[in-house]
Amino acid sequence: MLKIALIGSTGMLGIDLNAALKGVNFLVKNYNSKNLDIADPKTVNEALGVFKPDYIINSAAYTNVDGAEIEKEKAEAVNSAGVQNLADAALSLGSRIVHISTDYVFDGSKKTPYTEDDITNPINEYGISKLGGEEALKNSGASYIILRTSWLYGKNGKNFVNTILKLADSKKRIEVVEDQFGCPTYTKDAAYAISEIIIKDNSKNEIYNLTNGGYTSWYKFAVEIVNVFKRTNCEIIPVSSDKVARPAKRPACSILDNSKIKEDYNIELRNWKDALKKYCNDIGYFII
Numbered sequence: 001m002l003k004i005a006l007i008g009s010t011g012m013l014g015i016d017l018n019a020a021l022k023g024v025n026f027l028v029k030n031y032n033s034k035n036l037d038i039a040d041p042k043t044v045n046e047a048l049g050v051f052k053p054d055y056i057i058n059s060a061a062y063t064n065v066d067g068a069e070i071e072k073e074k075a076e077a078v079n080s081a082g083v084q085n086l087a088d089a090a091l092s093l094g095s096r097i098v099h100i101s102t103d104y105v106f107d108g109s110k111k112t113p114y115t116e117d118d119i120t121n122p123i124n125e126y127g128i129s130k131l132g133g134e135e136a137l138k139n140s141g142a143s144y145i146i147l148r149t150s151w152l153y154g155k156n157g158k159n160f161v162n163t164i165l166k167l168a169d170s171k172k173r174i175e176v177v178e179d180q181f182g183c184p185t186y187t188k189d190a191a192y193a194i195s196e197i198i199i200k201d202n203s204k205n206e207i208y209n210l211t212n213g214g215y216t217s218w219y220k221f222a223v224e225i226v227n228v229f230k231r232t233n234c235e236i237i238p239v240s241s242d243k244v245a246r247p248a249k250r251p252a253c254s255i256l257d258n259s260k261i262k263e264d265y266n267i268e269l270r271n272w273k274d275a276l277k278k279y280c281n282d283i284g285y286f287i288i
C-alpha cells in the first residue's frame with residue numbers, strides 16, 4: 001500500500017484531498033501546522049523520518065494573498081523555505097513530492113491561456129513566495145510534480161463562492177471586478193484528479209496546470225453563482241479593478257492551459273460551470 005504524507009490536511013483543498021486519497025486505499029497520514037510546521041526543518045525531518053512516505057503531497061501554504069504584502073517573511077517562510085524543507089526531507093527519504101502551486105506565479109499580461117513553459121513573473125508577495133517554493137523544489141534534486149491551480153473554492157474554506165453567497169443574503173447589490181480573468185476550480189475535482197495522477201504517475205519531474213475547464217471573469221463568476229444558488233434578488237454590478245482598492249495586485253489574466261495534463265495523464269476536469277452546479281448539489285442551495 002502506498003504511503004502518503006498529506007501536508008496541509010486541514011485546508012480547503014487538503015480536506016477534499018484526504019477524502020479522495022482514502023477512497024483509493026492509500027495509507028494516508030495527515031499533517032497540519034499543529035503537528036508539522038513546514039517552516040521548521042527539524043519537525044519536518046522528525047515527522048516524515050518516522051513515517052517514510054512514498055509520496056509527500058504539499059497542500060500547505062500561507063494563502064492570505066493580501067496579508068502576504070505585510071507578512072512577507074511569514075509567507076516566504078512557509079511558501080518558499082517550507083517547500084525547501086519538504087524537498088530536502090523527500091530527497092533524503094526517497095519520497096516523491098506532489099506540490100500545489102498557483103496561477104499567481106504569472107503577471108497576467110498574456111492575452112491567451114498560460115502554458116507551463118510561459119515565463120513566470122509574479123506581481124504580488126504571495127506569488128513571489130509561491131514561485132520561490134517551485135524553484136526550491138525544482139533545484140532540490142527531489143523527485144517532483146508541481147500542479148498549478150487557480151481560483152479554488154470548496155466546502156471547507158474561505159473562498160469567493162461562499163463570500164458571494166453570504167453577501168447576496170444581506171445585500172441588494174454587490175460590485176465585482178469584470179476585468180480579471182481566470183479558471184474557477186472546485187477543490188473536490190482537483191483532489192480526485194491529484195489522486196488519479198498518483199495512480200497513473202509517470203515518474204517524470206514536471207509542472208502541470210490543473211484547473212476546471214474554460215475561463216471567466218470574477219464578475220461573470222459571481223453572476224453564475226447567484227443564478228445557480230438562486231440568490232437572484234441580489235444584483236451583481238460589474239466594476240473595473242482600479243475601483244477596488246486591495247493591498248495585493250492581482251493578475252489581469254491568469255487563465256491556465258490544461259492541455260499538458262490531458263496529454264500526459266489523460267486528465268481533464270469538467271467545465272467550471274458544471275463544477276459550480278456540482279458544488280451546489282454537494283452542499284445544498286441554502287447551507288452556507
Ligand SMILES: NC(=O)c1ccc[n+]([C@@H]2O[C@H](COP(=O)([O-])OP(=O)(O)OC[C@H]3O[C@@H](n4cnc5c(N)ncnc54)[C@H](OP(=O)(O)O)[C@@H]3O)[C@@H](O)[C@H]2O)c1
Pocket residue numbers: 007008009010011012013014031032033034036037038039058059060061062063078082100101102103130149150151152153157158
Ligand atoms: N485558495 C485558492 O484560491 C488557491 C488558488 C491557487 C492555488 N492555491 C494553492 O492551493 C493550495 C491549497 O490552498 P487552500 O486554499 O486549500 O489553503 P488553506 O485552506 O489556506 O489551507 C492551508 C493549509 O496549510 C496549512 N499550513 C499553513 N501553514 C503551515 C505550516 N507552517 N506548516 C504546516 N502546515 C501549514 C494549514 O494548516 P492549519 O489548519 O494548521 O493552519 C492548512 O492545512 C496552496 O498551496 C495554495 O497556495 C490556492
